[in-house]
Amino acid sequence: MAIIAIAALLGSHPSNARAEDALKRQASWERYDAATMAKMLRSALDEIGVVPDQMDRIADRFLSSIESDDADPLDAYVAATSPMVPVVDEVVSTTSMNASLAAASTDPSTPTYGAIESLPKSMRMTLRTWLGRELVRARMYDEALPVIAEVDATESIDPAAALYYRGACYHALMMKTESLADLRRLLELQDDVPVRFTRTAQLMVADIKGLEEDSLDEISRLMTDVTRRLDLGRASETVEKQEQKIIDKLTKLIEKIEKQQQQQQQQMQQQSGGSPSGGQDQGNPMQDSNIAGGGGNGDVDRKGIDPKDGWGNLPPAERNQALQQISRDLPTHYREAIEAYFRKLATDGS
Template identity: 45%
Template sequence: MVRCIPWILVAICFPIHATTSPASDTSLQKASSWIWPENKKVIDQLQAFLESRPEGVKVAAAKARLSELQSIRGIGLLEGVVSIAAECEPQIATFVERLSTNVSVESLPEIDAALSSVLANGAIPDWLKADCQLFACRSYVQHALYDEAMNKLQTLSLEIVSDPSTYLFNLAVCQHHLLHRDECVETLSKLLEREMDLPTRYAITARLMEADIKPLKEDSLDEISRLMNDVERRLVLGRTGKLVRDKQQVIVEKLEKKIDQMEQQLQQQQQQQQKQKQQQQDQQNQKKQDPSNPLDQSQIPEVKGEGEVDSKDIGNAAGWGNLPPAKRQEALQNMTKDLPSHYREVIEAYFKRLSTSPKP
């Protein structure tokens, strides 16, 4: 099963219909870099398209539905536009029908083919093509097809679609899952410029995504964990191509880098502990020697130790296997505390291979 953050799923999988547009604060509107499209403009554009349709199609019935769009915005407006247009344009109707079936990797070629037919139709205006494309992207995101959605969303713009909030929200979801941190933060910031006007689920989820991705740092265990989740999602979707293999290689390299850092820290800790232990022994030996009864110069001090030194190779990665079990367990816990539980086994297996591999 594809691992996905629950609060994002709540927002993208349930319809969010905006009703009558609430009066927004004027100062907030001036500060925003984007605006809601005027309902009258959207209705006029759609009416012009309906009137351009050939005789015999259900133009009258479609026109009767235009009044439904007078007092709504957001996803409700987008769905209404596509639904009404589908009544009079067979290619849009076929596209909507394909999307209403099970969206999956297997059905994606048919959906893309239907969408391509819409985009290639010269009789369909660009603004309606953009709405159909956004409508498809929303469905792709709901089914964790983030790469496909991202590619299409990047060809659109805020100014042309009927629902800028759905465009920005779904773009941010894709960027969040694909770990495009800076772009995601920028998109969320733009979306939240009209936070008071957004559907509640959009606003809350956007704030959660922002708080979740802002602390993300490159090469951190958090980033490695998210990369693993992304690869797992791709594998669940049946993808095993070069892109997935490259991402797996990146994970291995980042893990090895993190492991090297951990080994260096462990070696430094061991050396520091040995140094402290030696200092304590020297202090104890000085206390044992009685200054009022010094050794005679001709007397040979008694040597109680055997003079043997435990020689250990701390320069080899296999030295991990020489750590005491308690130390090894503590190191593993420190490394994996921020990772999903099932990835603990991956790191443990890596260290086992190190400990059993022959020394050069």
């Protein structure tokens, strides 16, 4: 980001051209033009033994797709190599039918893994970038991560796509450090990558850099993640752990709010020199948030996880008590999100 700021100060005067070029060269990666991509493709084809005539035809078809048909480089690459490279064709075909199954092809325990790993590095990195992109677009972030995590962006024909989709994957999984690293690296050359990448990357950076552990923002994101998994038909142990984490964090947040309210009441009592009006015991905080007729103190019991029980269906009194205490000092849209989340769990019978 410092490079970008300095470049902006230099302006566009011709006398500063060499200085701008020097700043650009400090970036940790570069975007390849169509000719360079074609050269990388030819080199990979040569490495696997494709004869020169066939290399020429494939490279020409690839260049034509990009320059004449304005095709996406990753799509053009897999389309050009599929007829000649069986494992590329297999991954592309499987992805169109079952993306989750295609993701498993990069697992070391599968036969396909060996075939992928035996590809020339640029072809392997490009195929992983393409597959990772497809999985991220399908919101299958858990499957996308092992596919794209180890991609060397500079070896893929589209480094910007590798950095962008991996950064987006980390962002969705709330892996703050990793997400910021990839997205900020992408923005080193923000003038050379698609506008849709830079604008979205800037938004993701601004969004996640302020994320704090145990905040309501984090809880809301965890709820969104669980909802996504349920929408994809996932009811695994990972989902159950995420659900329990949400309950634990909500409990911790409620206790924190209660403690703050107790401290405030104690300060008010000390300042007034007496007990709160009505003789209410200061040990019973937030009394104006209690449900009529309820005698609970707002604590949320740790819920056992059992798929048969639908753990998210907290007893109404406990749920409402928790929601009322949370919403007392926080924006109401968070309460709406929490209520929607619990309704979703109740409907799905998680």
